Amino acid sequence: MSYHVPRGGLPPQSALTTDRARFTEAYAVVPARTLSDITASALPHWERTRLWVLARPLSGFAETFSQYVVEVAPGGGSDRPDDATEAEAVLFVVDGALALTLDGTDHALEVGSYAFLPPGTSWTLRNASDATATFHWIRKAYARVDGIDVPEAFVTRDQDVAPLPMPDTDGAWCTTRFVDPTDVRHDMHVNIVTFEPGGSIPFPETHVMEHGLYVLEGKAVYLLNEDWVEVEAGDFMWLRAFCPQACYAGGPGRFRYLLYKDVHRHAGLVL
Template sequence: MTYAFPPGGLPGQNENPEGTAVFTEAYAVIPANTQRDIVTSFLPGWNGMRMWVLARPLTGFAETFAQYAVELSPGGGCADPEPDREAQAAIFVAFGEVRLSIGGARQTLTAGHFAFIPAGAHWEIWNTSDAPCGYHWIRKRYNRIESLNPLEAFVIHESDITATPMPDSNGAWATQRFFDPFDMRYDFHANIVTFQPGGRIPFAETHVMEHGLYVLQGTARYLLNKDWVEVGPGDFMWLRAFCPQACIATGDEPFRYLLYKDVNRHVSLDLGGPRQ
């Protein structure tokens, strides 16, 4: 299995600068070919690291989460990655291998591994190999419910999760869920959604969840609000709550994306406030 990641580098001077990036009040598309060396970010306390910030809380943009694509050089990493003690983390490795330590327990993650790190946990992440590695990092402040048991960290490989077909799709549309959808402790989900060639979302979904979608493999035509856009490996899409969406997988290989969505909390009655 392959998992797309920002290409870095810089396009040739003969490339058309117009591109296909889109930024609207309802959705955004950040194509892979815009994820280049000159748009990387760096953080204090890290060694041998650069990252692409794909989503961040911003007026008229993402409200509930931030999403990074992080590249580590050999020996790169950080002993205390998260400065916000209310922030949870979801890590999905795209290539190479990283050593993740959560509360002192160490584990080596390779391409396809997913890790959940609850808010307040101490964790470290390092590239101990002799080759670069890359992973996706989703951050969200935990919307705590005191009556629920504390969350626990876990690590799993996506190949160990059985895909659940959507009803009446004959397996052409299926989801691998990293979280138990009925466990109310979690206030967000991360899934891998797969469409076989020709598979589709057969109606324009319109719902309260905010979405971040990073295309891991394949191509599709994707409906975002009123617009059909062509997307492929490494493209990132952000959809605000209630933005209509649909999908038709194209090409001759599966279309797969890593999906974020906020779930399992009441809607706040304060404009722009968190759901409780």
């Protein structure tokens, strides 16, 4: 598996300012080159680590989740990664190797590793290697439901989960699903969507789920509300609920993205 990995730095002074960056009421596009040194952040209780915040709960922007791209230098990491006890998380490794301790059990994470961490999980993450490691960290406040158990933690790999073709697409459009889509214990899905060259979403999807899409590989044109936007590896898209979306992957290689969406809960009401 090969995934885009941001490397920071700064564009040269000779670079054009014109870009594909967009921020609208319905969607946002954060191009790959936005993840530069001057937009990197740090977190409390993390050593030798920097991150880029792609999405965060904010009026007029993401409502249900935050998403980071985290870069951990050799010897870095955290024994106290998140003080938000009701936060659930997905970690997805795109470069290097990391050591995850999850409720006392050690897991060696590599490129393609995927870990789901339910709320209340005790975990640490360290880079014991001699090379930088990079992972996506998606966080959401878990929506508890009376009579529904919290899902258990697990660790798997992209390489070990067979992509499922969407109906009537002959494999041109597939989704790698890391949890059972009918399991209502989960209130978010973080999947990988793959389009072969020529594959498409052939209609404007319009639905209640909020989306975060990080392009792992390839390029495509994506419909966001009323605009067709060309996107490539390293770009991030945020789509608010009901924002129409469609896609055409023209090639030359396959197009893959990491997809977040909120699922399986009642719509919040003002009572």
